[in-house]
Amino acid sequence: MIELRGVTVRYGETVAVDAIDLELPPGKIYGLLGRNGSGKTSLLSALASYRKPSAGAVFVDGEPAFENPRVVRQTSFIRDTLDLNDSDRVRTALDIASWLRPTWDADYAAKLVDVFQLDTRKRVSSLSRGQRSMLGVVLGLASRAALTILDESYLGMDAVARTLFYRELLADYLAHPRTIVLSTHLIDEVADLFERVIIMDRGRILLHDETDSLRGRGVTVTGQAERVTAFAAGHTVLGEQSLGGVRALTLDGRLDPGDILLGEREGLTFGPLGLQDLFVHLTSQQPLEASR
Amino acid sequence: MFHDRSPIYVQIADGIKNDILGGSLEEDEQVMSTNQYAAFYRINPATAAKGFAQLVDEGVLYKKRGIGMFVSPDARGKLRAARRERFFAEVVEPMLDEAERVGISTDEITHYLGSRR
Structure with missing residues (x-):
């Protein structure tokens, strides 16, 4: 050791x-x-x-x-x-x-x-x-x-x-x-x-x-702005991006599969992060856009 | 071979299950050792070992001390049963959601399925 x-x-x-x-x-x-x-x-x-x-x-x-x-x-x-x-x-x-x-x-x-x-x-x-x-x-x-x-x-x-x-x-x-x-x-x-x-x-x-x-630990949630914001409550936000009524948030932490299923029913899409993207988000000292 | 958006050990376990279901791995057939697997797929052997350990826990593989790991005699039947249970929730439901989004009625789907028989 x-x-x-x-x-x-x-x-x-x-x-x-x-x-x-x-x-x-x-x-x-x-x-x-x-x-x-x-x-x-x-x-x-x-x-x-x-x-x-x-x-x-x-x-x-x-x-x-x-x-x-x-x-x-x-x-x-x-x-x-x-x-x-x-x-x-x-x-x-x-x-x-x-x-x-x-x-x-x-x-x-x-x-x-x-x-x-x-x-x-x-x-x-x-x-x-x-x-x-x-x-x-x-x-x-x-x-x-x-x-x-x-x-x-x-x-x-x-x-x-x-x-x-x-x-x-x-x-x-x-x-x-x-x-x-x-x-x-x-x-x-x-x-x-x-x-x-x-x-x-x-x-x-x-x-x-x-x-x-760490593989898939971070997840980007994309969809209608208010729904994305509501979904992200209680999670650590690593990156964010908005265009019109659409919002993408990169969240830290593995999500509960049940929550993902519920989110998908509401029209949200989920994209897990690879290692490099997770690293970039965790170590960037400036705010970053959401990973996609 | 593997992507890095979900744990590799899960991808390994899923891959071996697919091989068993698809018939390229027979029941009671020996699977690669973790070192062989790690060298072949260029991954850390501990990651490979974790994938195999999960399959042993689930009863898909069994160990013969000092020899290696083998496909359980009832693995294919058990995997099929588990996949059949998830089929409607994981395959059919998303298809129906998409059908609704693009305006395809259940009748149209039934008709299509009937015509494929």
Whole structure:
């Protein structure tokens, strides 16, 4: 079990992560979602023990994680910088990973290099943005670390490369279950792989739930204005739009099937929201139109 | 394959029920393992497991320890009975509502159904 207790990350006056408590049971794939600047990377740095929290602490199986060699060996954190020497060749970067990581699978790394058609003779500095991300994915997955954290590891990858990335991630997780935390802005593409979703907003956890229970959680109700308004009473309104006598309201929370049936009898129509629309509505700081 | 506007485990359970009703899954036939299912449909295995667990709860599938999951011997009959019960409420009633909206009388519908026999 990984536990964050009161984890706060401050940069001078700026609070990037604000007293977060979070429990992550092991062996699951987590999706970390949040807008730009919501604190995802700072949270992940603390989770990976790359950064000592300004306050609070991370515990792995009850032990403080920071500067704990046992935890460090079993954590792989792939971030933008890749933490590599840019003048090294890809081959060297992979060799170093194999020396540092007891759980490194060299055969699997070679397979991934092949899948992504990476040229191991190239210097890290000469890789394209997408190839750099592919190298990050190879380093992250082949380390087979008990806690693998991939922070926007798809940047610059084309649609084919991303598809290969998701496929390999799932296949390797099925063969070697472990805790994987993946941050992304491409919710629609990858959400099917997440067992749980964590949404961050302005340094705090807005939501942490099973992915499946978020599908269809929001609903847009459309119809004659007064009827829609009456139906929405008691529900949280996430978005609204009116045109003439027609009103559309996006509501949070799963609706009672009986209420939907009654609404339909009155001529209202109901359109459940996908994950991405729900995310947009929950994290937008400005009023939004109803989703359709 | 799956859409994200309702829980995927529900869609999985519905899909397997349709396969049983349609005959592409036979009674006492083994179904895919959750890992096979997850790999095939590119979804999280816990989501797939939840779909299968629901079918076991409903008696549509049964488990053989250490071997896998199988279609219950009486699954098709039970599913048919349940669907038949919902048929008029879920299929016929919406059709009659639409008929009323566009001004098709019950006589016209009966006539049409008679001509299809």
